[in-house]
Amino acid sequence: MxxxxxxxxxxxxxxxDTEISTYITLAEIKKLVMEQTPxxxxxxxxxxxxxxxxxxxxxxxxxxxGDPIFTSNALEQLIRFYGGTLQGMVGGYMxxxxxxxTEQQDRIHGQMQTLMGNTPLSYMSNxxxxxxxxxxxxxxxxxxxxxxxxxxxxxxxxxD
Numbered sequence: 001m002x003x004x005x006x007x008x009x010x011x012x013x014x015x016x017d018t019e020i021s022t023y024i025t026l027a028e029i030k031k032l033v034m035e036q037t038p039x040x041x042x043x044x045x046x047x048x049x050x051x052x053x054x055x056x057x058x059x060x061x062x063x064x065x066g067d068p069i070f071t072s073n074a075l076e077q078l079i080r081f082y083g084g085t086l087q088g089m090v091g092g093y094m095x096x097x098x099x100x101x102t103e104q105q106d107r108i109h110g111q112m113q114t115l116m117g118n119t120p121l122s123y124m125s126n127x128x129x130x131x132x133x134x135x136x137x138x139x140x141x142x143x144x145x146x147x148x149x150x151x152x153x154x155x156x157x158x159x160d
Contacts, residue, residue: 004038009050015041030058
């Protein structure tokens with residue numbers, strides 16, 4: 001596995017990506033997260049790892065926009081775990097829960113891809129073919145039953 005990408009944070013709050021030799025924004029760091037690119041944010045002067053605080057800053061920005069993931073109640077509960085006897089367990093529990101959620105999401109996405117045959121058009125085409133076959137089968141059964149009913153009725157009428 002390659003070394004994580006190093007992002008330096010300067011006192012002026014600017015972030016410098018050492019791999020591409022340019023300043024970047026929090027949005028670009030979010031993009032690295034979304035692309036699952038390993039990185040570390042370090043204080044430019046001390047070398048201290050600031051990755052967690054930058055990630056929390058990104059979460060805060062996301063929570064302030066649109067629909068938040070964390071309700072006030074959830075955040076209050078999370079705060080209550082700090083300093084408590086379960087603090088050590090909560091982080092591991094949440095990490096495993098997120099991993100499980102991601103695995104389930106990937107599995108569902110894979111199943112949808114299989115069902116859809118890679119494109120929405122082929123999925124709709126397959127669905128239309130299935131519906132047509134079912135409709136034809138139902139229609140054939142209806143006419144067969146109707147014909148049997150007519151055949152039986154004429155046999156009964158002959159007996160009269």
